[in-house]
Amino acid sequence: MRVGVTGITSDLGRGLLPLLEADSRVERITGFDVAEAPGGLSKLETVSLDLTRPGSDDELTAALKAARVDALMHLAFVNSRVHGAAFAHELEVIGSMHVLAAAQATGLRRLVVPSWTALYGARRNGPALYTEDQPLLGAGVRFVTDRVEVERQVESFAERNPATHVVVLRFAPIVGPNADNPITRLLRTRFVPTVLGFDPLWQVIDERDAARALHLALDCRAAGPFNIVCEDPLPFSVLVQLSGGRAVPMPGPVLRSTIRLLETTGVASVPVPLLDFLRYSWLGDGTRAARELKFRPNFPAATAVGGLR
Numbered sequence: 001m002r003v004g005v006t007g008i009t010s011d012l013g014r015g016l017l018p019l020l021e022a023d024s025r026v027e028r029i030t031g032f033d034v035a036e037a038p039g040g041l042s043k044l045e046t047v048s049l050d051l052t053r054p055g056s057d058d059e060l061t062a063a064l065k066a067a068r069v070d071a072l073m074h075l076a077f078v079n080s081r082v083h084g085a086a087f088a089h090e091l092e093v094i095g096s097m098h099v100l101a102a103a104q105a106t107g108l109r110r111l112v113v114p115s116w117t118a119l120y121g122a123r124r125n126g127p128a129l130y131t132e133d134q135p136l137l138g139a140g141v142r143f144v145t146d147r148v149e150v151e152r153q154v155e156s157f158a159e160r161n162p163a164t165h166v167v168v169l170r171f172a173p174i175v176g177p178n179a180d181n182p183i184t185r186l187l188r189t190r191f192v193p194t195v196l197g198f199d200p201l202w203q204v205i206d207e208r209d210a211a212r213a214l215h216l217a218l219d220c221r222a223a224g225p226f227n228i229v230c231e232d233p234l235p236f237s238v239l240v241q242l243s244g245g246r247a248v249p250m251p252g253p254v255l256r257s258t259i260r261l262l263e264t265t266g267v268a269s270v271p272v273p274l275l276d277f278l279r280y281s282w283l284g285d286g287t288r289a290a291r292e293l294k295f296r297p298n299f300p301a302a303t304a305v306g307g308l309r
Contacts, residue, residue: 002028003218004069006051006060006099007076008044009035011179012114015211016073017041023215030067032060033076051076051095052087060102071110071218074099078143089146096150100157103164110165112217113154117170117203117227117284119147122276129285132170132225140273143182151225158223167217168225172284175243176207176307187243187308189267193258194236194278196249201233201281206304209297213289222292227284230301236278239301243308 003020007013008031020026021041031037032049047063049056064072076095078088096113103111120130121137138148151168158166173183183204186192205213205228213228220226237247250258255275262269270278289295 001025001218002030002068002070004030004032004064004067004072006032006049006072006074008033008037008046010075010077011174011181011207012075012210012214013073014038014178015207016075016214017044019211019215028067030063030069032063051098052090056095057098057101057105060098061105064102064106064108069106069108071112072099072103072108073112073214073217075114075214077114077147088143092146093149093153096153100153104157104161108164110167110218111154111157112167112169112214113150114214115151115168115170115225116144116147117172117229117282118144118277119151119170120282120284122200122280122282124280126280126282128281129283130227131285132227132288139276141271144274165223167220167223169213169217169228170225170284171210171213172203172205172227172229174207174210175204175304179207184308186270187240187245187305189269190245192240192245192247193255193262193269194240194247194249195255195275196251198279199235199237200277200279201283202236202239203229203233203283204239204301204304205230205297206299206307209295209299209304212298213293213295216293216295220293222288226289226293226295227286228289228295229284229286230297230299230304231286232301233281233283234301239305242302242305 020029029044031046034050037046077092119136136148138144240247256272259269
């Protein structure tokens with residue numbers, strides 16, 4: 001098997017590469033990124049590629065053909081706050097369009113794309129568990145709506161290219177000592193503002209389990225989306241406590257003012273449009289992943305979030 005990976009320096013990329021390196025079935029790994037590749041991987045060959053540039057789909061097509069890639073893991077997504085919304089849109093939405101164009105041009109056999117359970121949205125009248133056939137309602141912030149758009153692109157691609165086995169992994173918030181994303185940055189602030197009178201159940205997934213789910217997607221016979229979640233959701237206040245922080249409940253108007261103040265000082269917080277995630281539970285049903293992907297998490301939520309201490 002020859003595996004391509006975009007975004008090899010992303011959190012997911014760094015977690016996945018050692019698993020591919022240790023997999024005796026994997027003959028070669030072709031990594032695509034603009035940043036310097038990690039060392040110590042004998043199977044890895046790197047190609048410098050900026051997916052935001054016009055014409056990068058042609059470059060990727062040529063590289064996939066030259067390497068005779070069987071499966072492509074598209075992990076080039078933005079989590080770091082150092083990038084602006086415009087760059088994130090270019091990389092995630094436009095970059096994914098370039099990846100899908102290359103996948104179609106090469107007749108790729110398998111494509112794996114990560115996503116979020118957060119795309120279901122959080123709402124008062126939501127289901128107890130979100131299954132994969134629930135609509136993606138998203139939220140009113142660009143980095144969520146961009147991911148919804150990517151999922152729609154991928155779904156359309158899968159309909160047009162039935163010969164390509166397409167797998168989408170919708171991850172609960174990924175946590176661990178090496179994870180750097182909006183949720184881990186929020187929990188690492190140690191004083192986490194929450195909505196007074198609300199304490200929703202949350203799911204997280206350990207970064208090692210997230211990488212393992214990606215690895216399993218190379219073999220999965222079923223296609224489509226899978227919720228990758230823990231089996232033991234916890235109240236958000238408990239997650240904050242386990243991560244070494246302290247939840248600070250505030251009335252809605254005070255919390256909104258506090259968030260705006262934190263944003264001006266560059267401190268991580270929950271954007272105002274996402275406050276419903278601190279009011280209402282949004283739990284993904286992991287049944288399909290357990291049955292079809294053979295994925296069950298090795299690390300409970302308490303252990304996973306404890307890695308942030």
